[in-house]
Amino acid sequence: MRSVRARAALGATVVVALALVAAGLAALLVLRANLTDQAGLQAEVAARETAGQLALDVPYDRLETGDEEDHPVQVTDEDGRVVAVSKDLEAISGTGTDRVTPQPPPAAPEKPEKPEKPEKGDDDDDRDDDDDGAGAEPGRGEVSTDEPDFGNGTATVDGDRADYRFASVEATDSAGLTLTVHAGAPLAAEQRAVASVRAAMLAALPVVLLVVAGVTWLVTRRALRPVEDIRREMAAITASEDLSRRVPEPASGDEVARLARTTNETLTALESSVDRQRRFVADASHELRSPIASLRTQLEVGAAHPELLDVEGAVADTVRLQVLAADLLLLARLDAGERPGNARLELGALVREEVSQRTGDRIEVAVVVSEPEPGGLEVTGSRGQLARVIGNLLDNAERHAVSSVAVEVRGARGGVVVAVTDDGAGVPEAERTRIFERFVRLDDARARDDGGAGLGLAIARDVATRHGGRLTVAGAGERGARFELWLPGPR
Incomplete structure (x- = not known):
């Protein structure tokens, strides 16, 4: 796949597909959790209603469990025996026991007879009787206020098997017997809702991906159209060499x-x-x-x-x-x-050496070297190239000078300056940039043997630039030219 548009469209489609799948899974999980919590709340309400009846000592066979198909109920005692179930409950799972046939409870111990009340007339006995019996309520049980236990399971009611969310609530009757009520709420609505949302997501996913791929293709095509124009023009330039x-x-x-x-x-x-x-x-x-x-x-x-x-x-x-x-x-x-060399050079000594070798010049060169401190005139570079720069500057000055050429070497601005001055005709201000171009001679009438090929200053400037320095020209007072070479100190 060599097309940028195709790769961009495919990449965007894959990213969006992954994002939509992740978002869809998260939405389904949240929806399922919410619907499961609602079913658990319904199961808890049904379980507490039944537990309240047990706390009031309603007989097991007279318990009202509501709609048995929507809320199947199973009641167990402390030993796990099933003591009551809702009507038409044929099978159950997820409540700790799968038995649906009630078993008779064990025989309860006989209660001791109460002593006879004393006859009326005795004041003390009357007070005792009032204290013992006045305002006394008959015994009753209670429903646990703890958070119920929840779990998922199945139940078969009147031949129909379905998934349920069960809540388990404890209740104590007036005799002190602890019973556990398992009541369920159907999960069919939750399953239908999740299935509907999942089907809608799966149906919409291909459409969304096609839209994303198409939009990405069009946007990328529009964005890359200038690139294609650039490519086409570059190809035309290459073919025409224009x-x-x-x-x-x-x-x-x-x-x-x-x-x-x-x-x-x-x-x-x-x-x-x-x-x-x-x-x-x-x-x-x-x-x-x-x-x-x-x-x-x-x-x-x-x-x-x-x-x-x-x-x-x-x-x-x-x-x-x-x-x-x-x-x-x-x-x-x-x-x-x-690249220039990395040798450390002392420019004062290099200038003296170059001047001493110019024995055939028509004008004697005066050299002034200012050394502010030991090593203050050192630079880093190629000895041969820097010697060529100094020689070219001396050749240019000797060629144009009338009677004197002077060279000054001094430290300045974090480097070393070599200034070559002559008393010739000077360089017009308008030509002070052009003289550093190759094969340029300001005096076209001068003979080539005398004027050179016009490469000396161009070489000097290029070498100075390669060494991180610069070469400039200015006037030298009323007459002549002053070339200044600045090179940075040792690195």
Whole structure:
């Protein structure tokens, strides 16, 4: 089942089915308990009515048990003998004994005769007689007020067998004999009600599930329609390779709308990346064509006329090709997400080392290193890449300076700053972002041999970014430019 709509509809239907089954079972249990309690209450009333008659010493064969079919009654004594049953009771279970034939009670002991009353006239005897006999009531039994015992069983009355709820109530007659009355109330109404509700639930369950499945299918289809539109548009973009197209964004503002917005942002970034890659390939091809053509020309002339071979020019073109190939390789590694190293470096020493190796520069570089405390100028990163950044900044400053280039290294804002300043023409404020793009040279008239390929500052900025730092440019007073490289301290 690969369709999201089908899975959603099936899942919703299963969940609703489980919920309805659980709710239905709970409702049936509650209904059955309530109806059973009502039957128990009816059985208790019938049992107490019979127990009240026993407490008044009504003879067993004259007990009024009401409707025998609705309330079968069984009376037992302390020894479990059946002493009375309701009319037409043929069988019973669930009361402790299944006997329905009354048994005669044991013979009661004879009561002692009362002494004769004294004759009237004796004042003391009259007072005694008044005290002993005045206001005396005949003896009577009592009905237990304790909670009766309940249980379920069956009874057969006049040939009809049915289920009953029995209540057991104790009563004591005037002779002190304890009797137990078992009276039942039919459970047929409870069973019919539960069966009716169960049948109604079972009949309604498929209808409810079909409605849930249909509504879920329609709602999911409507909700996923924008997703299908996005998929269709993405398929068209893939087929046409036209990254300028965008997927439709629904106005709902929900997760699908956010997905469409993110997809369009991804397409924008991908289009920009592809454009940059195409420009990079085109610019790289253009930059490589000149030294390769020059080198080929020199070699062809040298092959035809060895005495005219410009060895120094061929070496210079070869060096240019080597430097350009190294720059392109480094940019490719940076674009691939190469992580910088974790070596701890002291930037002051690294700057001094780079400056000391520049023996052929036309301008001498002045270096100022401020060390506020030991280890205050340390950073973490790749020594080769950071040395390349410093070298590129020095190359750029030496290329544009008139008479001076200065380098300052100092700690600042939780990191280290390397500032390279020259007294050249400076960078126009409108171009201070564009100069960090690849193959960009502000002076298009400058010869390529003198101006470079326009990759130095782009490499420096990318390396700084990979190290968690930044590279910016600003004016240096009335004349010149100031490039500042900030790198975070050791991590």
